[in-house]
Amino acid sequence: MKTIFLLRHAKSSWDDPVERDFDRPLNTRGGRAAETIGRYLREQSLAFDSVVASPAVRVIETLDGVESGAGRRLGATFDKRVYMASAPTLLDIVHETDADAETLLLVGHNPGLEDLIFLLTPAGSGTLRKEVDIKYPTATLAEMRFDVERWEDIDEATGELVRFIRPRDLDPTLGPDGT
Known part of the structure; x- marks a missing residue:
């Protein structure tokens, strides 16, 4: 069994004048x-054998916040390919995951993360996938499980989406209207 967690970076600021999108905090x-x-990761006792993240500023700051809430370091490896990656590129990264790892956390951007869910889970496969289709909000954590022994065996429509947690699910003040 292999498990992939996907975390979209948290909400970034458009107020800071930065020259490159990559540098937005x-x-x-x-x-x-x-x-x-x-805090949710800590409460659920979620841990990851491998963490691969985009080196964009907003992703690094997201990881800093997640680690603060979790009360532990996640030990991320930063890979430039994750920045604005397509689903096929993200799948290449999944396939390269160390064979001894059972859980992988990818931290990056949309639309790549959302598209990876659509690529790896069967169409019409449940309520959670419909939620992703509506919107994959910032700082949302998704979990897909695969009944395979090797990362290389993960392929289209072979996964099951078993978790889709938005910040507003945990704290309603983090919802779209802030109430």
């Missing part, structure tokens, strides 16, 4: 959402 709400997801 989180806004205040994004920082709160990241810490909330980190």
Whole structure:
């Protein structure tokens, strides 16, 4: 059994004048959402054998917030390919995961993360997939499980989406209207 967790970076700030999209930081709400997801990881005793993340500033700051909320380091490896990656590129990264790892956390961007869920889970495979189709909000954590022994065996429509946790599910003030 192999498990992939996907975490979209938290809400970034469009107010800071940065020259490159890559350098955009989180806004205040994004920082709160990241810490909330980190507390959720701690409460659920979720841990990862491998963590691969985009090196974009908003992803690094998301990981900082998650680690603060979780009360532990996640030990991420930063891979430039994750920045704005397509689903096929993300699948290449999955296939390269160390054979001894059972759980992988990918931390990155949309639409790649959302598209990876659509690629790896069968169409019409449940309520959670429909939620992803509606929207994959910032700082949302998804979990897919695969009945395979090797990462290389993960392929289209072979996974099951078993978790889709948005920050607003844990703290309603992190929802779209902030109430």
